[in-house]
Amino acid sequence: MNKKTYVFSTKETPKLTEVGGKALALIETTNAGFPVPEGIALSVSFFDEWLKDIKSSNEWKALLDDTTKVNCDLVKSKVDMTR
Secondary structure, three states: OOOOOOEEEOOOOHHHHHHOOOHHHHHHHHOOOOOOOOOOEEEEHHHHHHHHHHHHHHHHHHHHHHOOOOHHHHHHHHHHHOO
């Protein structure tokens, strides 16, 4: 199972592809002893179900078929509804 969150003070070092560059830098900087405010990093897998839902929607399919502002706005409204 993929880890969904990492606190900055974790002793684990996630892969860049798991958390992105900024989060990885915050984790590494914290572990190096520099003063970093407490925080968490959300992993890529944190968003998997949400993205799956969006990408299986009719709004997403319409956007892929016809890239217009109207279709983009429909996807954005779908995104807002799933939060």
